[in-house]
Amino acid sequence: MTYASVLVDVSVRQTDRPFDYLIPDRWHDAIQPGMRVIVPFGPRKVQGFVLAIKETTSLDKVKEIEEVLDVMPVLTEELLLLGSHIAQKTLCFLISAYQAMLPTAIKAVYKKHVQITSDEVYEALPTELAQLFSVVKRREWTEVESLVSKISIVQRAIKEGLLEIEYEVKNKANKKTERVVSLLKVLDEDLKNISSPQQKDIIEYLRMNGQTSVKELKEFLQITDSPIKTLQKNEFISIETIEVYRDPYVGSDIEKSKPLPLVDEQRVAYEHIVSSFKEREHKIHLLHGVTGSGKTEVYLQTIQEVLLKGMEAIVLVPEISLTPQIVGRFKSRFGNDVAVLHSGLSIGEKYDEWRKIQRKEVKVVVGARSAIFAPFENLGIIIIDEEHETTYKQDEHPRYHARDIAVWRGEYHNCPVVLGSATPTLETFARAQKGVYELETMSMRVNQGPLPEVEVVDMREQLRNGNRTMFSTLLHEKIIDRLEKKEQIILFLNRRGYSSFVMCRDCGYTIQCPHCEVSLTYHKHNHSLKCHYCGYETYMPKQCPSCQSDHIRFFGTGTQKVEEAITQSFPEARVIRMDNDTTSRKGAHEKMLKQFGNGEADILLGTQMIAKGLDFPNVTLVGVLAADSSLHLPDFRASERTFSLLTQVSGRAGRHEKPGEVVIQTYSPEHYSIELAKTQDFIAFYEEEMKIRRSFHYPPFYYLVLISISHTDLIKVVKVSEQITGYLRENLSNRSIVLGPVASPIAKIKDQFRYQCVIKYKSEPALYDVLNRIQQFYQEETDKGKLQITIDFQPTMFM
Ligand code: ADP
Ligand code: ZN
Ligand code: ZN
Numbered sequence: 001m002t003y004a005s006v007l008v009d010v011s012v013r014q015t016d017r018p019f020d021y022l023i024p025d026r027w028h029d030a031i032q033p034g035m036r037v038i039v040p041f042g043p044r045k046v047q048g049f050v051l052a053i054k055e056t057t058s059l060d061k062v063k064e065i066e067e068v069l070d071v072m073p074v075l076t077e078e079l080l081l082l083g084s085h086i087a088q089k090t091l092c093f094l095i096s097a098y099q100a101m102l103p104t105a106i107k108a109v110y111k112k113h114v115q116i117t118s119d120e121v122y123e124a125l126p127t128e129l130a131q132l133f134s135v136v137k138r139r140e141w142t143e144v145e146s147l148v149s150k151i152s153i154v155q156r157a158i159k160e161g162l163l164e165i166e167y168e169v170k171n172k173a174n175k176k177t178e179r180v181v182s183l184l185k186v187l188d189e190d191l192k193n194i195s196s197p198q199q200k201d202i203i204e205y206l207r208m209n210g211q212t213s214v215k216e217l218k219e220f221l222q223i224t225d226s227p228i229k230t231l232q233k234n235e236f237i238s239i240e241t242i243e244v245y246r247d248p249y250v251g252s253d254i255e256k257s258k259p260l261p262l263v264d265e266q267r268v269a270y271e272h273i274v275s276s277f278k279e280r281e282h283k284i285h286l287l288h289g290v291t292g293s294g295k296t297e298v299y300l301q302t303i304q305e306v307l308l309k310g311m312e313a314i315v316l317v318p319e320i321s322l323t324p325q326i327v328g329r330f331k332s333r334f335g336n337d338v339a340v341l342h343s344g345l346s347i348g349e350k351y352d353e354w355r356k357i358q359r360k361e362v363k364v365v366v367g368a369r370s371a372i373f374a375p376f377e378n379l380g381i382i383i384i385d386e387e388h389e390t391t392y393k394q395d396e397h398p399r400y401h402a403r404d405i406a407v408w409r410g411e412y413h414n415c416p417v418v419l420g421s422a423t424p425t426l427e428t429f430a431r432a433q434k435g436v437y438e439l440e441t442m443s444m445r446v447n448q449g450p451l452p453e454v455e456v457v458d459m460r461e462q463l464r465n466g467n468r469t470m471f472s473t474l475l476h477e478k479i480i481d482r483l484e485k486k487e488q489i490i491l492f493l494n495r496r497g498y499s500s501f502v503m504c505r506d507c508g509y510t511i512q513c514p515h516c517e518v519s520l521t522y523h524k525h526n527h528s529l530k531c532h533y534c535g536y537e538t539y540m541p542k543q544c545p546s547c548q549s550d551h552i553r554f555f556g557t558g559t560q561k562v563e564e565a566i567t568q569s570f571p572e573a574r575v576i577r578m579d580n581d582t583t584s585r586k587g588a589h590e591k592m593l594k595q596f597g598n599g600e601a602d603i604l605l606g607t608q609m610i611a612k613g614l615d616f617p618n619v620t621l622v623g624v625l626a627a628d629s630s631l632h633l634p635d636f637r638a639s640e641r642t643f644s645l646l647t648q649v650s651g652r653a654g655r656h657e658k659p660g661e662v663v664i665q666t667y668s669p670e671h672y673s674i675e676l677a678k679t680q681d682f683i684a685f686y687e688e689e690m691k692i693r694r695s696f697h698y699p700p701f702y703y704l705v706l707i708s709i710s711h712t713d714l715i716k717v718v719k720v721s722e723q724i725t726g727y728l729r730e731n732l733s734n735r736s737i738v739l740g741p742v743a744s745p746i747a748k749i750k751d752q753f754r755y756q757c758v759i760k761y762k763s764e765p766a767l768y769d770v771l772n773r774i775q776q777f778y779q780e781e782t783d784k785g786k787l788q789i790t791i792d793f794q795p796t797m798f799m
Contacts, residue, residue: 003057004031004065006048008041009095012783013775015041016093020057022064030151031065034073034080038066049098051080067142068151069112071158071165074102074358076375078412085408091771091791092398100398101373105351112141113166114154118240121162129157141165179214179241181228183207186236198227203236214239257332259301266294269440273302276416276438277380284407286387286432287420289442290451290680291651295420296326297446299383300333302418303364307337311380311415312363316402318389319343319368325593325615330366341367341374369394372402372409379413382406387419387428388644390796399792403428422651422682423644426693429686430700445655452622452653452660454678458669459626470565475623475663483573483602487620487658491566491605492649493559494629494642502529504544505551511541517748522554534750562605562625570603578606611648617656622649627666627674635798636698639673643685646677697737697760699794705759705771706795708744710752710788720787721755724774728759731770736761745799752788756798 005018021039023031031037035050040063047069075083075098083097090097099107115138116122122130132139132147148154157163183206194200201221206212214228231237262270269287276283289295303313317326319342330338339353339362356362357374365374369392372382384392384406392402403419410417419428419437432439445451457472467473482489502511502522511520513531520529522540530537544552559579566575576592583589589609596604597616604610604619630642646664654660666674676685694701707724711717721741728738740757747754761767771791781787 001055002028002031003054003062004037004050005052005054006037006039006065007051007095007098008039008046008048009099010041010046011093011095013093013779014783016087016095018051020054020059020062022062023053024064026145026149027065027068027151030155031068032073033077034075035071036069036074038069039063040066049075049080049095068145071112071141071151071155074106074375076377078377078409079373079375082373082405082408082412086398086400086405088768089404090398090400090793091768091775097398100370100394100400101375103347103350103354105347106354113138114141114144114163115139115166117161117164119238124160125157125162126153128153129163133163138166179239180211181206181214181217182211182238182240184236184238190236196227196230198223199231199236202227202231206237255332256335257329259304259333260297262297262301263294263444263446265289265442265444266298266446269442270298270301272438272440273298273381273416273418274305277302277306280414281416282411282414284410284417284419284431284437285440286424286428286437287418287440287442288424288429288432288682289420289422289440290445291422291648292445292447292449292451292655293422293442294446295385295442296329298442299385299418299420300329302381303334303383306380307334307363309380311378312376313365313380314371314374314376314382314406314409315364315366316369316371316382316384316392316406317366318386318391327366330364334364337363339365339367339374341365341371343368369402372405379409380415381418382410382415383418383420385420386648387421388423388425388640390641393794393796395792395797397790399790399795401794423640423647423685424682426640426686426689427700430690447656449654449657449659451680452650452662454650454662454664454680456627456664456666456669456674456678459665459667469569470562470625471569471623472663472665475665476569478621478661478663479570479573479603479623482621483570485620486602488596488599488601488616488618489603489621489623490610490614490616490619490649490652491562491603491623491625492611493562493605493607493625494627494645502540502552502554504547504549505553506549507544507547509544509546509552511545515748515751516746518746522558559605559607566603566605573603574601575603575605576601578604578609583609608645610652611645614652615655616652618658619653619655620658620660622653622660622662624649624662624664624666627664627677628668628671631668631671631673636693636696637796639671639689639692642671643673643677643689646674647680647682650677650680702737702760702762703793704795705761705767706756706792706798707759707774708754708756708788708790708792709741710749710754711786712751712753714753716787717753717755720778720789721757724789725757727774728757728770731773732759732761732764732766736764736767 002023003020004023006021007018008015031050031053033050033052037048037050038045039048045066079101083094086092086097087094116133125133128148132144144154145151154163158165183203186203191200191203202217205217205221217228232239273285287295287298299315306313327340339356341350341353357365357376365371384403387403394400406417431437455474457474459472462472479489502520511529512518513520513534513536515534515536516531518531520531523530527540528537529540541552543550559577563575563577566573576596578592595601599618624646627646630645631638650662653662664674664677668674672688673685693699709717709721709724725738725741732738737760738757741755744754744756778787778789782789
């Protein structure tokens with residue numbers, strides 16, 4: 001008897017542990033950890049992951065596994081281990097940790113088919129399978145499963161490439177296949193004996209063009225299936241079905257690129273990283289390089305070394321900068337060895353990319369946060385570009401940070417992790433300074449060009465001088481100048497802080513979402529007001545609901561409004577506007593960047609979306625319209641984010657031969673994060689900011705945990721919050737600081753009242769124990785879903 005411990009897919013704390021099930025005889029030897037199964041669970045049948053196989057069980061009565069969903073494990077041994085690490089460290093359900101590692105499509109797998117890989121392999125099949133597939137080449141998995149004596153026979157045949165599994169995924173994620181024709185041996189004599197001119201054409205065509213799809217053949221030669229079939233029957237040609245991946249980058253004709261000779265600073269960094277790789281040392285390298293210092297080229301060449309040794313690489317880039325520009329650089333260096341994973345892909349496309357990794361068809365994955373779970377088994381390097389980006393932290397459970405996962409996997413594989421940034425987080429830079437991380441510095445731009453000249457304009461002064469437009473006199477002049485010179489301009493609107501909200505000029509009333517306690521955003525195209533948290537939508541009122549004045553207007557600056565202002569001030573300028581509204585259609589993002597790159601526009605106007613990764617040689621001016629809107633967020637990282645954003649945007653200018661200039665417009669020119677952005681002096685910023693963090697007990701001097709409590713009943717929320725903070729104060733050591741409870745900055749979302757408290761600690765041995773007990777105490781209530789308690793370690797958002 002063998003048993004499997006199965007973790008069932010029921011997100012309730014009580015069931016978040018493995019249960020033993022009996023492995024049916026014919027599955028004996030075939031079931032492995034990491035496979036998904038269907039098991040009876042109470043009155044229901046549920047999905048689960050096999051975590052381990054065992055010979056004994058302590059249970060008296062064991063139920064049998066009902067169905068097996070995977071023929072090969074979808075989670076590797078390493079990922080199984082990693083999952084329990086994540087569950088422990090983030091206090092999430094183990095099942096959620098595993099689910100986070102798999103592409104969505106795999107969860108929706110309904111039907112599987114087993115098919116022969118090609119007619120040729122038929123001979124090699126064991127008798128039992130040969131019988132099964134002699135007439136029908138493709139059978140439903142459940143059928144095969146019930147007909148064969150032992151599943152391991154099927155498994156072996158799959159491993160040997162004789163059979164393959166085809167997943168039929170809902171949501172149109174079906175594999176795309178194509179029937180292709182190949183020429184078998186045809187002697188000149190044979191050709192003489194063929195009388196049909198169509199058949200002769202086919203052979204001729206295949207001789208010239210090699211393997212061709214049936215579709216192309218029919219289209220090109222204007223023939224039906226019949227001559228093709230006859231040739232196949234006479235064994236002049238063979239037809240097979242091959243899989244074509246839905247590669248979203250196919251057709252964007254990428255040229256092959258060669259490694260560039262590295263400049264000195266690049267070489268030093270490259271050598272350090274490659275040496276950790278060769279020595280199989282798990283070192284963490286911080287690649288601190290100014291914008292344009294050639295970090296990407298260093299990544300490419302270190303990956304090259306890794307590939308030479310037959311190993312694999314994961315590259316994370318922030319979602320927002322997963323532009324064709326970045327992806328193209330990897331694709332053009334490594335061609336089909338690269339899989340790309342980002343949220344712009346359809347569920348099916350993501351699944352395709354993931355399977356390329358699983359089947360070891362690629363060696364490099366470039367992707368956003370979740371790509372850190374790529375099921376590689378032979379990792380040689382992990383790279384996180386723009387490591388300071390907040391998108392690397394998942395803000396729903398499991399609340400993991402990709403950097404922590406990278407470090408864990410790097411340790412598991414004994415391979416280096418590279419964190420790259422021009423403006424690393426204070427936490428990372430502090431570790432590098434202490435020698436915990438290796439610091440590689442690249443302070444020069446590759447083109448030897450200086451960093452762009454940055455000027456800060458005080459917008460208050462502009463107003464005093466009677467300039468009521470969005471453009472300061474200086475920025476206005478420079479835009480005119482570039483338009484004349486036919487050089488390009490990037491205008492950046494920092495609107496993380498606020499966007500266009502509506503306010504009454506007479507009484508100051510602002511229109512808020514009735515469910516969320518945030519201002520509604522004005523949308524011009526349909527004249528509506530929308531809540532960005534819950535989607536609530538309403539009409540723009542003609543009068544103030546509070547004082548009936550008709551002086552109700554929208555404030556703040558949306559990109560639409562800036563676009564209008566540009567058209568007014570610079571009627572001759574051609575503008576491309578990039579924001580969430582204009583890029584929501586698939587492929588729109590790529591298209592707009594391509595147009596701008598081709599010089600089809602003079603000005604690229606956008607939000608955060610254009611701050612990163614873009615590299616256009618003809619851009620010589622960058623204008624930041626309102627630098628300080630991110631400074632006034634209720635978040636201790638507001639200065640860090642502002643500095644980093646300004647540095648990133650400024651870095652878009654003058655990256656090639658032509659020198660660049662940057663104009664930063666602000667209402668708080670004296671703030672150090674803006675002053676220091678002028679010189680792009682990261683070290684000076686770091687030192688200034690560290691002083692503040694030290695005196696206010698913030699990271700990197702303290703670690704943080706954010707506990708958020710929400711419920712539709714305000715009294716309940718307050719009561720639970722007070723209980724929790726009380727419990728924390730009693731049970732944590734007195735070196736730890738407990739703040740709160742207070743109402744969250746957004747005090748209500750979707751009718752749920754929200755309270756929070758924060759723990760600051762340096763070292764707190766009781767932490768996990770105490771938090772676990774809190775979770776358990778409220779378990780019954782939170783399992784029901786009305787009360788929510790979330791625990792976020794090292795939070796990046798305090799909203
Ligand atoms: P970063 O990622 O640090 O902003 P990039 O890697 O994008 O910098 O490099 C900036 C520009 O310099 C790119 O156009 C890149 O092709 C070019 N570049 C990088 N390394 C070299 C090199 N060794 N020689 C010549 N050009 C280089
Ligand atoms: Zn709302
Ligand atoms: Zn009013």
